[in-house]
Amino acid sequence: MCIFALAPLAWHGVSSFKSPAELTRTPPSLLPEQPVLSNYEELFVRRPFGRYYVNTVVIAALSALLCVAAASMCAYGLARASEAVRKTATSSLLAVAFFPPIVFLFPLYEMIRAAGLVNHPWSLIVPYAALNLPFATWLLTGYMRQIPIELEEAAAVDGLSRFKTFVRIILPLSMPALSTAAILAFIFSWNEFMLALTFMNRESSKTITVGVATLSGAFAYEIPWGLLAAGVIASSLPLIATVMIFQKKIVAGLTAGSGK
């Protein structure tokens, strides 16, 4: 099971260190005979892969932040709203999550064009934040409902307003759930392809997924496999590191919604 999960990645790790001549040998060699770094050099020095990286990190981080900010406020409101309101709101949020992303594609494109934001990071940051909002709100509402109401009553006695209570008491107590939501929102934004493909067509604006998927060789018919293998590895490593570190949080986030 673990071998099946890792072998394809390992094969790309091996391939990314092979020279073009060795890559096109049949049958393929299992380990690179003369490991070379030329694929990575090409990727980061001659291609704007570093730029893709920065774009992706900025977009994923800002949209995760925006998503969690909006979702935490909404979740607090819902956690303390009446039963009827909460039920209606959470089920309509769930319905939103069931729409396939292609539904939003063209109308969003129209709006982005009208706003002159094509190739601009905000054209992805705002949609990603909104598309990740339902699950983040869902997750946070469940968590915040368990925070004892007495804390807020005590805060009210001390003269704290609703909003200050939220910022100073509720948010710090919700840190575990906030970070889970942020990590998942970050991963989803990092991975998104369709909107990024459509809204970002300038080389310097592309994200990592679009950048790797549209890597091509000097000639149209030539596919630079070594470069692609290096691209696969370079774009996957940060995610694999994230899973290794935050494995528990990710699993908690994935399973929080289904039990209720």
Next chain:
Amino acid sequence: MATAQDVKPVAQVRTSGEMGSHQWGLFGLPAAILLLLVVAYPIVRTVALSFSDMGLSNEFQMEWTGLGNFRRLFSDSRFASGLKATTVFTITSVTLEFVIGLGLALAASEFVRGRGLIRSIFLAPWTLPTAIIAVLWSWIFNDQYGIVNGLLQKAHLLESPIAWLGTPGTAMGVLVLADVWKTTPFVFVVLLAGLQSVPQDLYEAIEMDGGGMWPKFRYVTLPFLLPFLFIALIFRLIQAFAVFDLVYVMTGGGPGGATETVSVYSYRTYMRYLDIGYGSAQVVAMILILCIVAIAMYQLLVKRHERTF
């Protein structure tokens, strides 16, 4: 929460648990704005566009055509073959994911130790971008230099290399394999959580009544697992039915349109043929189909479950 016990409830304060309506409204405002802008408006706009013939042919003017686009859908063989490819992809990959995912979850629920590391290794494929996974598997199944053909030829199972992605049947097979590789971990994690919610003493009760493996699964495991199964299944069905990244990057819908799914066709209708009205009608048709499937699944799994237990 440890701090909760330190704070004494103050009786005279009149903050009950519930907020006034304008207060929770204010807290929901940023989320509402985001969802209106990115979700609600585009849905309404797509439905409206589906009744128009906006596109390149009329210089992007919005002219109403009533049900014209939907009539065109019924006679469009490319849409029909897209639906077929999408259905084949969805049913095969979701079935495989749930069979393997459930099997692995049942096996893993027996182990208590070492679950963390195994789980995070196993979860890795799920966190990778689908577009990247498409690149990854197309290199492995490359006809000339791919490792699969290389190994098969080395083992003398194959005379000449197979053009995996150049043949309709095998191209679909590779797409399904890549999807199963990516998504089984998700199914596994959700179902494992479901299994862990089963109270162990119920199994002992069945044992005392002399029940074996099947009664245990049928009367204890399944009822507890069903809500998890339902959510994961609906979620996966919708995702698989809308598959875009994987197909677009790996086969581009080829060879000869054999793996072109509805999303890929709609994407091209929008962005390549610039036939906006017709593209929107395709998307609306897709949502209608998904709604019917979701309702059917609900009736089948949840309603029946409520009657039986």
